[in-house]
Amino acid sequence: MNATTLEQLVAAKEIVVTCGSGGVGKTTTAAALGTMAAEAIGGRVLVLTVDPARRLANAMGLEAFGNAETLVEKTPRGELWAAMLDTKASWDDLVRRHAPDTRTRDAILANPLYKNITGKFVQSHDYIAMERLYELHASGSWDLIVVDTPPTRNALDFLEAPERMADFFSSRLLRWLLVPYRSRLVNAASRPFYQVADRILGSAFLQDIADFFILFQSMYSGFVARARSVERVLGDRRTTFVVVSTLEPAPVREAEFFVKALTERRLHLGALVLNKVLPASLLDSRAAVAARRLCEAPGAVAKALPAEAGPPAIVEHVLQEVGQSFLNFSVVAAREAATRAELGVAPEVVATVPYQDEDIVDLDGLRRLGAALWHERRP
Amino acid sequence: MAEATPDLLSRRLLFVTGKGGVGKTTIAASLALLGARAGRRTLVCEVDAKGDLAAAFETPPLAFRPRQVTGGLFAMTMDTEESLKEYLRLQLRVPLLARLGPLARTFDFLASAAPGVREILTVGKLAWEVREDHYDLVVVDAAATGHIVGQLRAPAAINELVAVGLVREQTGWIRQILTDPATTGVVVTALPQEMPVTETLELVGALGETGVDVAAVAVNRVLPELFGRSEEEVFERLRTPALAGALATATSGSVEPVLDAARLAVTLRRTGAGHLERLRAGLAPGLPVLYVPELFRHSVGLRALTQVADALGAELGG
Numbered sequence: 133m134n135a136t137t138l139e140q141l142v143a144a145k146e147i148v149v150t151c152g153s154g155g156v157g158k159t160t161t162a163a164a165l166g167t168m169a170a171e172a173i174g175g176r177v178l179v180l181t182v183d184p185a186r187r188l189a190n191a192m193g194l195e196a197f198g199n200a201e202t203l204v205e206k207t208p209r210g211e212l213w214a215a216m217l218d219t220k221a222s223w224d225d226l227v228r229r230h231a232p233d234t235r236t237r238d239a240i241l242a243n244p245l246y247k248n249i250t251g252k253f254v255q256s257h258d259y260i261a262m263e264r265l266y267e268l269h270a271s272g273s274w275d276l277i278v279v280d281t282p283p284t285r286n287a288l289d290f291l292e293a294p295e296r297m298a299d300f301f302s303s304r305l306l307r308w309l310l311v312p313y314r315s316r317l318v319n320a321a322s323r324p325f326y327q328v329a330d331r332i333l334g335s336a337f338l339q340d341i342a343d344f345f346i347l348f349q350s351m352y353s354g355f356v357a358r359a360r361s362v363e364r365v366l367g368d369r370r371t372t373f374v375v376v377s378t379l380e381p382a383p384v385r386e387a388e389f390f391v392k393a394l395t396e397r398r399l400h401l402g403a404l405v406l407n408k409v410l411p412a413s414l415l416d417s418r419a420a421v422a423a424r425r426l427c428e429a430p431g432a433v434a435k436a437l438p439a440e441a442g443p444p445a446i447v448e449h450v451l452q453e454v455g456q457s458f459l460n461f462s463v464v465a466a467r468e469a470a471t472r473a474e475l476g477v478a479p480e481v482v483a484t485v486p487y488q489d490e491d492i493v494d495l496d497g498l499r500r501l502g503a504a505l506w507h508e509r510r511p
Numbered sequence: 512m513a514e515a516t517p518d519l520l521s522r523r524l525l526f527v528t529g530k531g532g533v534g535k536t537t538i539a540a541s542l543a544l545l546g547a548r549a550g551r552r553t554l555v556c557e558v559d560a561k562g563d564l565a566a567a568f569e570t571p572p573l574a575f576r577p578r579q580v581t582g583g584l585f586a587m588t589m590d591t592e593e594s595l596k597e598y599l600r601l602q603l604r605v606p607l608l609a610r611l612g613p614l615a616r617t618f619d620f621l622a623s624a625a626p627g628v629r630e631i632l633t634v635g636k637l638a639w640e641v642r643e644d645h646y647d648l649v650v651v652d653a654a655a656t657g658h659i660v661g662q663l664r665a666p667a668a669i670n671e672l673v674a675v676g677l678v679r680e681q682t683g684w685i686r687q688i689l690t691d692p693a694t695t696g697v698v699v700t701a702l703p704q705e706m707p708v709t710e711t712l713e714l715v716g717a718l719g720e721t722g723v724d725v726a727a728v729a730v731n732r733v734l735p736e737l738f739g740r741s742e743e744e745v746f747e748r749l750r751t752p753a754l755a756g757a758l759a760t761a762t763s764g765s766v767e768p769v770l771d772a773a774r775l776a777v778t779l780r781r782t783g784a785g786h787l788e789r790l791r792a793g794l795a796p797g798l799p800v801l802y803v804p805e806l807f808r809h810s811v812g813l814r815a816l817t818q819v820a821d822a823l824g825a826e827l828g829g
Contacts, residue, residue, distance in 0.1 A: 153531055155706070155707070381566075382536075413767075413771060422766045450738065454749075489778040491704075
């Protein structure tokens with residue numbers, strides 16, 4: 133049977149991945165889902181989050197940054213834990229695990245290119261997030277892991293990261309580069325490549341690159357096998373993806389793109405969360421009648437009110453502002469409703485979260501948000 | 512007081528950045544529109560190729576080769592492979608280029624293996640347009656918060672990593688253009704919300720290490736102040752059942768949603784104002800902060816863009 137609420141969806145899964153474009157409330161949604169799961173479903177729940185707002189981190193008891201999992205709260209039936217992703221530390225862990233010997237390990241960790249790649253490379257961030265997820269899941273100590281994906285330039289980068297990492301290490305170009313390092317015998321086919329690379333980057337730098345990859349190749353087989361495992365976990369039926377979006381044009385475009393990509397890869401699209409949606413009452417036609425009247429004849433309305441309302445001039449101004457404000461917001465609400473009606477995607481669960489007028493600063497805030505997510509059914 | 516800060520639009524190269532979802536593209540497109548309106552030959556370039564810039568101008572997808580989208584305003588999208596080709600064409604003898612074969616694989620390799628190559632091809636191309644005086648003003652819809660520092664720091668980083676070669680020779684003049692505050696500036700885009708403000712403050716700090724001047728902070732979608740204090744007291748009284756009932760009769764409509772919407776607007780404005788205070792307090796006193804009001808528009812695209820440009824132009828005092 134298909135899930136009809138997020139509660140049913142989450143209860144049936146071991147990994148929930150939230151994705152979507154920046155600024156749509158992805159991290160908060162992941163945290164709220166984890167909080168609700170620990171309370172309503174129970175078990176050991178971990179929220180793995182990437183760079184959350186500091187106050188959100190505080191709400192989850194994560195003042196101390198780091199890779200280690202931290203207990204946030206014990207619930208009657210379970211535990212809520214949280215962890216952040218530290219890209220550099222995770223890469224270092226990975227190298228320590230896969231390096232064939234301590235000499236290679238230390239040489240890699242000290243290599244300037246390694247530091248550059250792990251610190252600044254966008255793809256390395258995507259890859260390590262998925263790698264960490266795999267590691268946590270394989271440890272068997274979690275009933276549910278909720279992970280929010282890194283803010284990627286291209287929404288698909290993190291899905292493809294394991295595959296690309298494997299491709300990269302088995303690529304012919306990499307072998308080309310390593311050939312002269314080993315034998316100094318450059319064949320005719322690759323010579324123009326070296327001439328150009330040499331002209332552009334200089335041979336000393338090419339040598340640096342070669343050094344680095346020679347070291348890294350010693351970890352090749354472990355690395356590729358690992359990337360394949362990460363891929364398998366993402367495609368497993370115990371994993372589901374939750375796409376988060378607002379009803380603004382750009383995030384919706386990206387969400388639709390995302391849904392399509394998940395479907396093409398046969399990954400499980402569990403739910404679409406529409407966040408920060410303006411209240412439906414803004415579309416109430418009788419309210420619009422009242423608002424227009426307030427805008428057009430605030431004086432007449434003010435006169436009709438009892439004197440206790442206040443000084444007529446002030447009342448008149450307030451009424452006009454109130455009416456105008458409603459009409460302003462209803463324009464945006466109407467656009468949102470149209471966008472929603474045109475949404476070309478239909479996952480099992482669509483949850484709508486109303487606009488939160490205040491920031492979420494503690495677990496109670498996450499629970500409020502979670503409750504709004506939890507029970508919504510497909511209309 | 513502000514004499515030391517050059518006028519925003521008198522600079523030659525503007526990088527517009529900000530957290531995802533804050534309206535970076537809208538601000539970049541508006542600044543470009545204002546530049547073109549002021550009679551300057553202007554180029555606007557989208558770096559991440561998402562297509563938002565073309566959507567803002569309501570034009571077909573953009574290409575690497577700039578295309579005029581409106582009077583005096585040209586638009587392009589960055590394609591680092593094309594940028595490399597152009598660069599090689601300028602720097603290398605043609606026969607060698609012809610023997611290179613399919614460039615894509617070589618490029619993929621270079622860009623993946625050598626940190627900073629992709630970045631320098633992006634920044635280098637834009638600085639080149641400025642150096643060659645192809646345009647009076649180049650506005651960049653740049654990388655988001657997480658990547659902009661790496662992008663702007665790339666010339667310096669390459670300098671540290673690469674001892675010789677063509678790329679290194681190029682980093683000198685690129686850095687000169689980037690670090691001259693009369694020529695180049697960064698505009699950080701924010702929203703009056705918690706995360707965008709926090710990221711803006713962190714980014715302004717981090718940009719210090721790039722040596723590129725922060726020219727302004729632009730805050731998008733600032734909600735209007737509905738009431739002063741005495742007006743708010745009146746508003747609270749109107750929400751009491753007795754007065755709300757009288758109001759319903761007087762307007763012959765349904766007033767509860769109207770009052771609720773005003774309440775939401777007041778709360779949102781107040782939460783936002785707190786974040787704006789934090790933003791202002793965290794920035795250097797002389798740094799211009801440009802406020803673009805929430806426009807409650809039902810449209811997107813060119814019409815909305817014109818409205819933002821008008822509002823931004825008013826903020827810039829012109």
